[in-house]
Amino acid sequence: MITVQADVAIIGAGFGGSLTALLVERIGLKPVLIEQGSHPRFAIGESSTPLADLTLRALAENYDLPRLVPLTRYGSWRRTYPDVMRGLKRGFSYFHHQAGEPFVPCADHANELLVAASPDDEHADTHWLRADVDHFFVREVQAAGIDYFDRTTLEDVATGAGARAAGSTGFAGGLTRSAGWRLSGRRDGEAIEVTAEFVIDASGAGRVLERCLGIANDVSDIKTNSRTIYSHFRGVRRWQDVYEQAGGRSADHPYDCDAAALHHVFDGGWMWLLRFDDDLVSAGWVLDRARFPLDESMPPEREWASWLERFPSIAAQFERAEPVRPFDRTDRLQRCAAQIVGENWAMLPHTAGFLDPLHSSGIALTLSGIERIIAALEAGSSRAERLAAYQESLRREIAVMDQIIHGCYQCFDRFELMTSFAMYYFAGAHSSEHRRLDGRHQVADGFLMAHDALYREAVGTAYEKVCQIVQSRDLLSSSAADFSRDVAESIVAYNQVGLCDPDKCNMYPYV
Ligand SMILES: Cc1cc2nc3c(=O)[nH]c(=O)nc-3n(C[C@H](O)[C@H](O)[C@H](O)COP(=O)(O)OP(=O)(O)OC[C@H]3O[C@@H](n4cnc5c(N)ncnc54)[C@H](O)[C@@H]3O)c2cc1C
Missing domain, CATH: 3.50.50.60 (FAD/NAD(P)-binding domain)
Structure with missing residues (x-):
């Protein structure tokens, strides 16, 4: 034994x-x-993010783990650990598709959104194989x-x-x-x-303590309701080639749109594509379960093909692609433990809950949770207090991300609303990054700007508004323009990088 x-x-x-x-x-x-x-x-x-990289760097530096530092930038990772496969991530790319129709680029990029996250490849983020x-x-x-x-x-x-x-x-x-x-x-x-x-x-989805301690999985407050089907592929064409063939002007893009977390969004769902340096591509459909419930009787391969059939331009990207492993398919992705910490235990964020991969928040949240749990273990007599604070802040973060993600799902098909509403994520992420860079970040602040009551209020108000516009089927472009102005005003305090600028035509270079 x-x-x-x-x-x-x-x-x-x-x-x-x-x-x-x-x-x-x-x-x-x-x-x-x-x-x-x-x-x-x-x-x-x-898919990692600047916030994930900064958090990993802080942990590596504060706790003397120098071998982890090269992983926090694409350039140093590639040079130091060439055998640990990664992909180049320069930003977040979104393209809006209509079912049954090829993607038609617009001169003003109205059906695209590109938000750069780094100035160059050397300092870029990474996809983690x-x-x-x-x-x-x-x-x-x-x-x-x-x-x-x-x-x-x-x-x-x-x-x-x-x-x-x-x-x-x-x-x-x-x-x-x-x-x-x-x-x-x-x-x-x-x-x-x-x-x-x-x-x-x-243990992530293993949820060992949740099961052992009889803790409930309580998703009653969670609005996001999605499922996924995914695999890794070889032979996926670069989206930039398909886009240019359709007449798109990639010269306007602030970075190579494939060197990104590439999102194809459509009414009722979205697809992620993450390209690694060896041209392996991680791809998955994430679908609104209310609209597209899981049909167990349809084999995953057939379901995958049926989604490609709906979107001709994505099908063109996959025309020569082959999965290198069997498809994984889930039913509802969302889970949330009713209790996250106890006197002598704690769950990491991905064990405590999960929402949806939209905007790639998971790795950063995991790292931020680890930072808080370690600080609690170090805190001696105030450990219980620190753990309780971690639980409270993680719940707030899940609630804010739920509004951001579910709000985006609501307006996937009103892309002009989504390009505005998604700015709450980017403004929150940029503000947190800036706070880390200029030394204002406290460990207890946690992830995004969810510790900030005004930020939470702004997200909550905009979430209600966007749901209202979509539910009222208000198709007036004036309502989208008004909404966009409201968003711009409400994120002023968090917008150090020129988000919500109509002159940028949805193309945001790194600032
Ligand atoms: C479909 C999907 C897409 C995602 N995409 C992104 C993205 O692009 N970017 C991003 O930032 N985040 C993303 N996430 C979130 C990301 O996966 C998590 O944040 C991350 O995996 C957390 O890492 P972890 O080590 O805490 O948990 P995990 O990666 O889940 O690791 C858990 C480990 O525990 C082990 N385990 C499970 N049960 C037991 C048991 N009973 N006993 C012992 N060991 C056990 C497992 O084998 C595994 O090794 C995504 C999540 C999903 C579901």
Whole structure:
């Protein structure tokens, strides 16, 4: 039997769990990392953002993990870790499609939105090929001498007096009062028992603690209602080629529109495309479940093809494409744990909940959650307070992102509204980046500008307004123009980069 005693047991070795293990070790506690699978393995959730990069850099610098710093920029990543596959991400590209019709570029770019996120390739963000990146992180864990058990099936996760971690090193400053945990299971058939003072659930959709502690999955307040079907592909044409063939002027684009999180949006859903440096492409349809419920009787391959048949220009992009792995297909993506932290446990953000990949917020949110949980573990006697604050702020962040994402779904087919409404995301993200860069960011502020009551109010008001316009079927272009002006006014305090400028014709260069 394998027996391990630790201060902090981390369940799940995605990049989130592995990074958490590295940081726990850096703050002088003894971590153990437990993973049900083994690396390298496929994982979805690949497009990083400036906020993610800045957060990862802050963690690497503040906790002396210099080997992680090169991952925070495309140029340094490519030079330092050429074998860890990544893709170039210069910004966020959106193109609006009508079912049954080819994409027709407009001279004024009315059916496009491009928002640059970096000045050049060297300083750009990245798409993370998660098989490689997560493997890299777990190798760092092993190199740090941290106990790591992969291929481990947890059968019982218990907390209580009998589960106290007798041989743990003990937390500094008031962290030893908890009852302790005993995690037992099997690793390749051999029994394993881990005792720890604190558990961090990094199992993502595995939701280990939610299940063990009987915590409800409460999506009653969540408005976004989507499902997805996705795979990785070879042979996907560059959208820029299809776009130019259709008469589009890519010279007006502030960056190569394929070197981006490329979104094809349409009434009732959207598609993501993320291109890696070896021309592998991650692509997935994300669909409004109310409009397009999952039909289990239709094989995923058939469903994939049926969506391509609806959108001729996207079909042209995929005409020679082949999936390199079976399709993954989900029913409702949204989940939200009713409790996120306890006296001696915490969930990482992707374990606590998930909304939708629109605007690529997951990696940044995960990193920001890790930053807050580690700060709480370091906080000694105010740990409980810090954990409670993390729970509260994460709930606010989920609520704000839900309004932003659901609001965008509402106006996918009123693209002129979407190009305005989406500015709340970009203004929030840019403001958070600026606060990090000029030293105003506090760890407790968390993700986006959700800590800021005025920002939350502005998003909430605009969300209600956009739903109203769409529901009233008000097709007047004057209402879109009024809405756009309202958005511009309400984000003034968060708009350091010239968003909402009609003269830019939806083409936003990096500022
Ligand atoms: C369809 C989709 C698309 C997304 N796209 C993006 C995007 O473009 N950009 C972005 O920023 N974010 C995106 N996300 C979110 C992103 O995937 C998450 O933020 C990220 O994966 C969080 O990393 P993690 O390590 O916390 O969790 P995960 O990546 O979910 O890792 C969890 C780990 O726990 C392990 N595990 C599960 N159960 C158990 C168990 N019982 N015992 C032990 N181990 C267990 C799993 O094997 C896995 O290794 C997307 C998410 C989805 C669902």
